[in-house]
Amino acid sequence: MPAETKVFLCLKDNYGVLVHDPATGATAAIDAPEAAPVEAALKSTGWKLTDILVTHHHGDHTGGIVELKGRHKCRVVAPQAEAAKIPAVDETVREGDTVHVGKLSANVIETPGHTAGHITYWFHNDKLAFAGDTLFSIGCGRVIEGTPEMMWASLKKLRDLPGDTRVYCGHEYTLANIKFAQTIEPGNAALSARAAQAAKQIAERQWTIPTTIDEEKAANVFLRADIPAVAAAVGLAGKPAAEVFAEVRARKNKF
Numbered sequence: 001m002p003a004e005t006k007v008f009l010c011l012k013d014n015y016g017v018l019v020h021d022p023a024t025g026a027t028a029a030i031d032a033p034e035a036a037p038v039e040a041a042l043k044s045t046g047w048k049l050t051d052i053l054v055t056h057h058h059g060d061h062t063g064g065i066v067e068l069k070g071r072h073k074c075r076v077v078a079p080q081a082e083a084a085k086i087p088a089v090d091e092t093v094r095e096g097d098t099v100h101v102g103k104l105s106a107n108v109i110e111t112p113g114h115t116a117g118h119i120t121y122w123f124h125n126d127k128l129a130f131a132g133d134t135l136f137s138i139g140c141g142r143v144i145e146g147t148p149e150m151m152w153a154s155l156k157k158l159r160d161l162p163g164d165t166r167v168y169c170g171h172e173y174t175l176a177n178i179k180f181a182q183t184i185e186p187g188n189a190a191l192s193a194r195a196a197q198a199a200k201q202i203a204e205r206q207w208t209i210p211t212t213i214d215e216e217k218a219a220n221v222f223l224r225a226d227i228p229a230v231a232a233a234v235g236l237a238g239k240p241a242a243e244v245f246a247e248v249r250a251r252k253n254k255f
């Protein structure tokens with residue numbers, strides 16, 4: 001049976017997501033920014049929390065773990081490289097590992113750059129990816145612990161997933177990301193279409209996620225650093241993609 005998902009906001013602009021296996025009743029929270037919105041989402045769906053799958057150690061992704069685990073006795077899965085910085089971890093995972101949520105199955109993809117040990121959970125059968133603070137809708141996370149080269153390599157790994165993979169990310173930054181992307185690719189038709197779609201979604205109080213890999217390839221400038229027109233737009237025609245990515249990311253930091 002296909003996975004079901006429930007998206008909700010946490011803290012100021014963090015996304016919380018529940019992934020539910022209707023066959024077994026198992027339900028995972030992808031990260032746990034804070035406990036109360038997760039509890040509210042569980043109540044509204046009637047699902048029972050069995051797992052928390054952590055993408056990285058930042059407090060706005062882990063702040064609710066201890067309270068939720070205390071109440072639900074759920075399993076906490078975390079990236080091996082960051083487990084020491086994450087509370088109440090039961091299992092650690094790394095590149096190539098498989099995590100089961102009931103009968104659902106996720107591959108672990110290491111996507112370092114935002115943090116040194118950041119991971120993405122890819123539920124390949126269900127065509128879902130939970131990219132935390134690596135890939136955002138029309139954006140990407142800040143490069144805090146890694147290098148631009150590392151982040152670019154991580155983004156390329158996600159770009160290589162099947163185009164119809166639905167991507168959930170850690171923050172609602174879509175409109176701001178679109179505004180920035182338009183400063184570099186004002187003529188990108190897919191980006192203009194996305195701008196109109198996101199404005200409509202927000203006006204109708206819908207979420208702007210999930211996005212898809214295909215949509216991001218077409219409109220997310222951070223995945224397009226190896227396109228000659230993007231390199232030229234930031235004055236780096238002919239330069240390596242990682243260098244172009246670094247310049248785009250630096251401009252976004254100042255935007």
Ligand SMILES: [Zn+2]
Nearest residue numbers: 056058114133
């Ligand atoms: Zn983060």
